[in-house]
Amino acid sequence: MQIFFQTLVGGLSLGAVYALVAMGFSLVYRTMGLVNFAHGNVVMIGAYVASTFYLTVTLPFIPAMLIALAVTGAIGLVIERVLRPLENKDFTLMLIGTIGFGIVLEALATLIWGATGRAVRNPVQAAPVELLGLRIRTYDLVVLAVAAAATVALVLFLQRTKRGAAMQAVAMNHEAATAVGIHVGRSNAVAFGIGASLAALAGSLAGPLLYVSPTMGGTLGIHGFAAMAIGGFGSIPGAIVGGLSIGVLGSYSAGHFEGYSELVTFLVFTVAIMIRPTGIFGETTVNRA
Amino acid sequence: MKLPDVPTGLRYRLAALAVAVVLACALPYTLGAYAMHIVDVAIIFALLALGLGLAMGIAGQVNLAQVAFFGVGAYATALLTTEAGLGFWTAAALALLISLAAGLLVGLPALRIQSHYLGIVTLGLALAFLNWIVNTPMAGGADGISAIPVPPLPGIDLSDEYLYYYLELTVFTLALAFGLFVVRTPLGRRMRAMRDDDLAAGAVGAEIPYLRMAAFLLASAYGGVAGVLYAGLIRYVAPETFSIANMFLLLAMVIVGGRQSLWGCAVGAVLLFLAREWLADFATYAQLGYGLVVVVMVVFAPTGLAGIPRRLRAARERRRTGTRAVLRDFQPYEPADRATAERTELEIRNISKDFRGLRALDDVSFSVAAGAIHGVVGPNGSGKTTLFNVISGLYRATGGAVELDGQVITGARPYRLSLLGIARTFQNLRLFEELSVRDNILVAMDRTRTRSGWRYLVWPVGIWRQDRELRRGSEALLSRFGITDYADTTPGSLPYGIQRRIEIARAMASRPRLLLLDEPAAGLNGEEVRQLAEIVRSIRGSGVTVVVIEHNMGLVMSLCERVTVLASGQVIADGTPEEVVASPAVIEAYLGGESMAEEPMALPTEVQ
Numbered sequence: 001m002q003i004f005f006q007t008l009v010g011g012l013s014l015g016a017v018y019a020l021v022a023m024g025f026s027l028v029y030r031t032m033g034l035v036n037f038a039h040g041n042v043v044m045i046g047a048y049v050a051s052t053f054y055l056t057v058t059l060p061f062i063p064a065m066l067i068a069l070a071v072t073g074a075i076g077l078v079i080e081r082v083l084r085p086l087e088n089k090d091f092t093l094m095l096i097g098t099i100g101f102g103i104v105l106e107a108l109a110t111l112i113w114g115a116t117g118r119a120v121r122n123p124v125q126a127a128p129v130e131l132l133g134l135r136i137r138t139y140d141l142v143v144l145a146v147a148a149a150a151t152v153a154l155v156l157f158l159q160r161t162k163r164g165a166a167m168q169a170v171a172m173n174h175e176a177a178t179a180v181g182i183h184v185g186r187s188n189a190v191a192f193g194i195g196a197s198l199a200a201l202a203g204s205l206a207g208p209l210l211y212v213s214p215t216m217g218g219t220l221g222i223h224g225f226a227a228m229a230i231g232g233f234g235s236i237p238g239a240i241v242g243g244l245s246i247g248v249l250g251s252y253s254a255g256h257f258e259g260y261s262e263l264v265t266f267l268v269f270t271v272a273i274m275i276r277p278t279g280i281f282g283e284t285t286v287n288r289a
Numbered sequence: 290m291k292l293p294d295v296p297t298g299l300r301y302r303l304a305a306l307a308v309a310v311v312l313a314c315a316l317p318y319t320l321g322a323y324a325m326h327i328v329d330v331a332i333i334f335a336l337l338a339l340g341l342g343l344a345m346g347i348a349g350q351v352n353l354a355q356v357a358f359f360g361v362g363a364y365a366t367a368l369l370t371t372e373a374g375l376g377f378w379t380a381a382a383l384a385l386l387i388s389l390a391a392g393l394l395v396g397l398p399a400l401r402i403q404s405h406y407l408g409i410v411t412l413g414l415a416l417a418f419l420n421w422i423v424n425t426p427m428a429g430g431a432d433g434i435s436a437i438p439v440p441p442l443p444g445i446d447l448s449d450e451y452l453y454y455y456l457e458l459t460v461f462t463l464a465l466a467f468g469l470f471v472v473r474t475p476l477g478r479r480m481r482a483m484r485d486d487d488l489a490a491g492a493v494g495a496e497i498p499y500l501r502m503a504a505f506l507l508a509s510a511y512g513g514v515a516g517v518l519y520a521g522l523i524r525y526v527a528p529e530t531f532s533i534a535n536m537f538l539l540l541a542m543v544i545v546g547g548r549q550s551l552w553g554c555a556v557g558a559v560l561l562f563l564a565r566e567w568l569a570d571f572a573t574y575a576q577l578g579y580g581l582v583v584v585v586m587v588v589f590a591p592t593g594l595a596g597i598p599r600r601l602r603a604a605r606e607r608r609r610t611g612t613r614a615v616l617r618d619f620q621p622y623e624p625a626d627r628a629t630a631e632r633t634e635l636e637i638r639n640i641s642k643d644f645r646g647l648r649a650l651d652d653v654s655f656s657v658a659a660g661a662i663h664g665v666v667g668p669n670g671s672g673k674t675t676l677f678n679v680i681s682g683l684y685r686a687t688g689g690a691v692e693l694d695g696q697v698i699t700g701a702r703p704y705r706l707s708l709l710g711i712a713r714t715f716q717n718l719r720l721f722e723e724l725s726v727r728d729n730i731l732v733a734m735d736r737t738r739t740r741s742g743w744r745y746l747v748w749p750v751g752i753w754r755q756d757r758e759l760r761r762g763s764e765a766l767l768s769r770f771g772i773t774d775y776a777d778t779t780p781g782s783l784p785y786g787i788q789r790r791i792e793i794a795r796a797m798a799s800r801p802r803l804l805l806l807d808e809p810a811a812g813l814n815g816e817e818v819r820q821l822a823e824i825v826r827s828i829r830g831s832g833v834t835v836v837v838i839e840h841n842m843g844l845v846m847s848l849c850e851r852v853t854v855l856a857s858g859q860v861i862a863d864g865t866p867e868e869v870v871a872s873p874a875v876i877e878a879y880l881g882g883e884s885m886a887e888e889p890m891a892l893p894t895e896v897q
Binding site (some may be wrong): 035037085092093103225243260262 | 334373402408410414416417576579580584587591
C-alpha cells in the first residue's frame, strides 16, 4: 500500500507538467481546431530559455521562467501567422505544417544549445516533506502549486474577461463570432500566444525534473497530446485529469515494467482512446449530412 | 468513345518512361562505390514513401507508424536469419507476413478514430515499437543485430552493392507499378473517395472499415518489403534507423513530392534523401532546411512537386477553353413496366431519434409504395434530414424499425444499405472534391466488394478488364445525364446546378431501387427545377422508388403522389398533396398559430 501511494505521488509532478502541456494544446485546439504538433518543441525551447537564464545568466528561477514565457509566446504568434491560411481547412496539412515547425525548432535548439543537453539544478533546496509516511519532494509540491495557479488564472481569464469570452465564442462558432464583430484572427493569435506561454511554463518546470535536451520536446509533446486526447479535445478540466492520469500511469508502468514503461503507456493509451474516442470530458461530434 | 488527345500524351509518357528505365539501368556505371550505396538506401526510402503515400495521400489515413513497419520488416528478417537460422528468403517472406500483421494492429484504431487522434495513436505505437527494440535483449538493444547473411541468388552475388541495385530497382518498379494500378482501379478509387468524404463514400457503397484496414495493409506491405531489402543491403539493424526523426523525414519526403501522387512520393523521397546525404556534414542545418521546406510547401504548394504541372495545366486550360463545355439535355431512361403496384418499398415504423435528450424524431411512421414519388416536407428543423440519415444508416435510430421491401434494415451500415439498393443525395452536396466527375460516378457504379481485393495479387488482368467494363458503363451514364463534357474536371469548379445533377447521376450509378433526394431543388433556377422534375419522373419511370425532401411546394405538388409532413419530429399529416395542404395542422405548423391563419394567405418564404 505504501509503495502504491508513493508511486502515485511520484507520478503527480510529471503529470502536472503534462497537464500544462495538454492545456496549451487544448486552448489552441478549441479556438482554431488546430492540433499543434510543434507544441512539444515549444515546451523544449521554453525549458532551454528558462534554464539558460537560470544557470548561465544566474537570474532567479521565477524571472528566468517569465523570460521563457515571453520568448515562446512570440514563437507561438509566428507559427499562428504562418499557418493562418490553413485554419479550419485541410486538417492533415495543418498537422504536417506544425510538424514542420517542430523540426525547425528542434534544429534551432541544437544549433544554439548543442545536441548534448543539460541537467538543471533544483531551485528549491528544502528537505522532502513527510506526510502520512510518504516522502514528497518539495519541488514536486511547487510544480503542482504552479500548475494549479496557472489553471485558475486561465479559467478566470476565459470566463471573466472580455477577450476570454471572445475566445470562447470563437471556439464555439468562428463564423458567428465574426458576425458579432470579434476579430477571429487576433483572438486566435492570443490563444496561440497563451498556449505557447503555457508550454514555456511546462518546460521550465520540467527542467529540474527531466534532462533538458533538443529531443525532450518530442517525448513531452506526445505525452501531453495523449493527455489531451484522454481528457477530451479542447477541454480544460480534461487536460488536467488527462495529464495527471498519464503521469501516474507512466509512474506505475515505470515501476512494474521498467524499460518497457513507454510501450505499456502507449498501449494503454491506444486501448483507452479506442474505447472512448472523445475522451473523458470530450463532446460527441455529430456527423452532419 | 471520345479520347482525342490521349494517344500523343501517351506516346510522350511512354517515351519518358523508356528514357527513365534506360537511365536507371545505366546509372551504376557512372557511380562510385559510396554513391552507389547512397542510391541503394535512397531506393529503400522511396519504397517507404510509396507506402506512406498510399495510406495518407490516397486513403487519407494519417499514418505516423510507417517507420515502425519498416523496423518490423528489418528486425524480423534479422532475427529470423540470425536467431532462428532460417534462410534469407524464407525469413523475408515471414518478415513480410509479420509486417502485415503489424499493419493490421496499427490500423485497428482507425476503425474508431480518424485524423488527429489517429496521428497521435500511430505515433504512440511507433514509439512503443522503438521502446521495445531498444529494451528487449533479443533485439540487441541499442547495438542492434549484426551478421545478417547475404541474400543468396543463383549466379548473382548480392553482397555487391552494384548488383543489389538491380534487385532493388526491380522490386521498386514492381511496387510502383502495383501502387499505380491500385490507385487507378476500383480499390484505389474507393480509397480516394473515402479520403475526400467518408460519409458520402459509405453512402455509395464503399466499405469504409475494410478500406481503412486495406490502407494500413498496403502501407505495412511496402514498409515490410523496404525493411527486408534494408536488412539484406546493410546486413545490420539498429534502433536509430527507425527513429521518429526518420518518420518525420519520411513525412517531409511525401509532402514535398506530393502526397496524392505516387510518382511524387518517390521523387520526393529520392531528392530529400540525396539532399540529406549531400549535407551530411551540416546535418542540423539540413534538418532546419527541410523543416522550413515542409512549412513552405504546406502553405504554398499543398499538392507538392507532383501537383505543380497539374496546377499550371489547369491555369492554362482555364484561359484557353472558356465556354466550350456545355451541360447537355438529360436523356430519359427506358420506361420499365410499372410493377404490379401495391407493394410497399419502404416502411418507416415508430422511428425515434434522440440527440442527448433532444428528441429529433418522435415515433415517426409512414410507408412509401413501390414506384411512387413520395414527398417529405416540413419547416426547418422538423427532422427531415435526420430521418434520411436514419434510413441511409448514417444515424442509428433510438427506437423503431425501417423496412426495405419487407426486410428490416435498421442499424445496418451505410455501405450495406447501398448494396441493398438505397442511394441518396445530400442537402449540402457531398461530391468527392478531388476526384474527376467520371471517377465520382465510377465509385458508385462499382459494385464489387473490397473483399475481392485479393484478386489484385492473383489476377490483376481480371481487375483491369472489369475496370474497363465499368468505364464503358460510366460513359453511357455520363451522356444520359448530359455531363460528358465535364467528365474530366473536378466537381468543385463547376456551377452549383451542374453539381446537383452530378450528385443525382452518382446516386443513380449504383442502380438503386430506392432513391432519397435531400432538397434537390435548393439553389436551382426555374429552368433547372423544370429539368429536375423531368429527371425525377424519368427515374421513377424506370422503376425506382423516389423519396424527396423539398421546400419548393410547387415542385412537391406537381411531382409527388403522396406527401408526409413533419413538424418538431412528428408526422402531422400524410396524404395526397391536396389533402396535406388543406390540413389545419399543416397550416398551423407553417404559419404558427390560429390568429395568423386568418390573415390573407401570405405564404412563408420557403413555400412557393
